[in-house]
Amino acid sequence: MKSSTSEKKKCLQLALYSLLYVYFLSGPIKAVQEYITMIKEDTLNTTMNIRQAGQRLFDQTPLAGRARRRRAKELLLESNLPEAAVVLAEAVVKQHPDSMEFMSRLLLLPPGTAMHTAVWAFWKQEHYSTLVHFCNRSEHIQTLLISALESMEKDDRGCMNIFNLWQLLDDPAIAGIITSGDLEAPSLELDTLFGLAEGRPERYLSLDDHDCSILYKALITASPAQKQRINTTVLKSCNPVLVKAYDRAGGEWHDPELVVSALMAAGDEDGLFEQLHGMPFAQALRLVARWHETGRRPSEPDRRRTVEMATDYYDTIPPLPFSENSGAPEGTIDxxxxxxxxxxxxxxxxxxxxxxxxxxxxxxxxxxxxxxxxxxxxxxxxxxxxxxxxxxxxxxxxxxxNQALPREHVCWLHADPGTEARLLSTILPGTIDDSQYFLDRLEELDGLKDSYTQQLKTLLNIMTLLQGHFLSGIITVNDHDSTPHPTAIETENAPEAEWHR
Known part of the structure; x- marks a missing residue:
């Protein structure tokens, strides 16, 4: 039994010897010598060895790999050279097993040192993606980041890091650092974004942004959550200047109803009148109803006159008679x-x-x-x-x-072509053809006295009144082709379009 065990040990030793010999293409003595040489090389603390250390952090060499990785890690963590900080940051990007430890050490680097400057320059170059990733998965890293930003120098470079990370993480703690330190972003667009998203519109209103380009650039970089807070800021500001700038710079994604609500809160009747252009007629009726109820009017004379006439029409809308439905006759079945x-x-x-x-x-x-x-x-x-x-x-x-159709209880066979449907679906001001159609309907209804017809006539009067305000301004009455308005049309294309103004 002992002889058998001894033979097994000899076989294992022989196998290990053969493996070492094959791998190193030499005898075991040379393998040991090469291993000792590698260890000696790893003790040299030079810039070249820092580069080598970055490679050896991932070394998988049999026998020597573990020692190489340990020594490379020690060399990089003990170094005070900026290259070492960058190598550690790169190792984190490559998902080194000790990435969490590396991130912690890098965030604890004292501000003003070469290593601190180098690693933050690296993070900025990669758009802070590594920092954002680790902050989203680790509260510990997030806490270290807040501490690092609090102690960071508040020069242009430091402020850019702070504002960029606020934008990416949308962290209230970072917003608190900016507010308490009264920091300003190096770019006007980023400072505007912060001010509007954090409820401080004065940061934007103090700027000269006559073409709204600063606000536009700020809005297109905002996250969905930040855009929602910007909407709240605009609504609560009650500032017509901010509301109009938002309406102009917001593009396709901005909320038209929010603009109307904000202008109402600001009491800007002229701004509300401007919103009629591009508004569905059904929504425009709500504004007419508001002007009728509040008595408020735009200050510009032509707009004021139009609103006065619209509210006069609105006041004549008769109530429609409704009778309670008595239900189907007894015995009726579905x-x-x-x-x-x-x-x-x-x-x-x-x-x-x-x-x-x-x-x-x-x-x-x-x-x-x-x-x-x-x-x-x-x-x-x-x-x-x-x-x-x-x-x-x-x-x-x-x-x-039809299995491809949605399971709905109503199937629309065709759109309603009636006057009411066209009236309520028209986007103001509509076209000349639209206006001529409504004027013709008014003429057809003349003389009818029932309440339904009277209501329809009133709505048509309001529609053609508003159309007249907007469309009459783009028609040229000159006998030649020149006109100051690029969208103008010749009167010969609308010979019978006469609005009551």
Whole structure:
């Protein structure tokens, strides 16, 4: 038994010897000598060795790799050279197993040192992505970062780091550092973003931004959460200058309703009137109702006159008579429910499909389709050429059989082409054709006295009044082609468009 164990040990030793020999292409003595040489090289503390240390942090050499990694780590952490800090930061980017320790040590570097300057320059160059990543996953790193920013020198370079990290992390603690230190961002756009997102609009209002370019650049870099807070700041500011700048610079993503609410809070009636351009008529009626209720008016004479006339029209809208619905007559049943619940033999169903009564045929059509006895082509034919009740039955079944359609309880067959639909969907000021259409409808309704017609006429009067205010300003009455307005049209293209002003 002992002899067998001894033989096994000899075999293991022989295998280890062979492995070392094959790997180093030499005998074991030379392998040990090379290992000792590598250890000696690692003790040299030079700039070149710092570069080597960065490589050896990830060394996987058998036997020597572990010692190399340990020595490289010690050399870099004990060094006071800026290159060492950059190497450690690069190792974190490469996901070194000790990245958390490296980040902690780097954030504790004292401000004003070469290592501190070098590592922050590295983080800025990579847009702080590593810092943001570790702050989002570790409260410890986040705490160290706040401490590092508090102790950071407040020169342009330091302020840029602080403001950039506030923008990326949107951390209230970083905002507190900026506010308590009364810091200013090196760029006007970033300072504007901070001021509006943190409820300090005076940081922007003190700037000369006549073309709103500063505000525009600030808004396009804001995160969704920051944009929401900016909206709140604009709304609470009650400052017409800020509201109009926001409306001009906000682009497609800004909230038009917020602009209207902010202008209302600011009491800027002229600003509200300007918002009518590009507003759906249904929403414009709310502004007219507000002017009617509050008595407030724009200061500009032409706008004031238009609002006065609109509110006068609004005051004449008659109430529509409504009567309480008494419900369906006793004994009335739901036709679709009745068809769905009927269970009749096939012979009777075939007879009803040929019935002269269209309602009986429609019910039979519904039941036959529900049983899968009608093809898609047959349903399409009934949907196109049957009586109205057969078309309804066929189209309902076609809709329910189409798996690609959403499961809705209403299927719109076509848009409402009526005057009311066109009126409420028109975006002010609309086109000359729109205005001519509404003027023609007014003429057609002249003489009718019922309350519904009177209400429609009042709405048409308000619409054409507002259209006249905006559209009359872009029509040239000159006999030649020149006009000061690039969007102007010749009066010959709208010969009968006459608005009551």
């Amino acid at each position: 036709a679709l429910l009745h068809w769905h619940e009927r269970d009749i033999p096939q012979e009777l169903l075939d007879q009803e499909l040929l019935s002269p009564d269209p309602f009986i045929r429609a019910g039979a059509l519904y039941m036959a389709a529900h049983r899968g006895q009608l093809t898609h082509r047959e349903l399409l034919r009934q949907a196109e050429s049957g009586t109205w009740v057969e078309q309804l039955s066929a189209r309902l079944m076609l809709h329910s059989m």
